[in-house]
Amino acid sequence: MAKIIRHDYGAIHEALNKIIVAEVKAALSLLPEQEMEGPSLCRIVVSDGDDYEPKDVAVDRIWLHKDRLYFYGHIMPLPDDGNIEPDEFEGGEGDEETTETDWLDITDFGYLIDQIAEKVEGEHDVRMKEPGNLFYSERKIYDKVRWIGPDGVKVETVISGILAEQEPDEPTEIIYTTNLLLGNKLHTAYLTESAILKD
Secondary structure, three states: OOOOOOOOHHHHHHHHHHHHHHHHHHHHOOOOOOEEEEEEEEEEEEEEOOOOOOEEEEEEEEEEEOOEEEEEEEEOOOOOOOOOOOOEEEEEOOEOOEOOEEEEEOOOHHHHHHHHHOOOOOOOOOOOOOHHHOOOOOOOOOOEEEEEOOOOOEEEEEEEEEEEEOOOOOOOEEEEEEEEEEOOEEEEEEEEHHHEOOO
């Protein structure tokens, strides 16, 4: 069986979603009411947080509440029978009282931001300003890295896993795992990006 080395799509997807959600929030905050409403403002693919059941949603309303992003829309495609109302979907970032939505494909929020631009004047940079908060590493599992081992000697090892640690109001810290032979026992070592030698 072949070994295929690839990027961590899940980590890239999570990072992209953080960028998109942050930029939509910044754009909505430019509006006095901090919301947009209209038929099919954009189309996104989401799922309820409890079950993986992708739904294609036409967003009819999107708003900020206590710095959290929420939306309401109807599930596409619309029913063929004109007597049947389309299924509704309401979701968002969630809190203690609501179920968090899984964002599966929200890139069309870019079209929504374009519509917000038509309602405001001037130039506004809504790009996410804190890339340090994104969980994405260019390193991959099986990459070789060098670092200073417990005995003070430079060691070359292979990354066996990529983790992330998030503290409240702190940037996400990427942590790599590697196997380390100490004596005749194999141990797991945890490395941060700063622990890896750059030379």
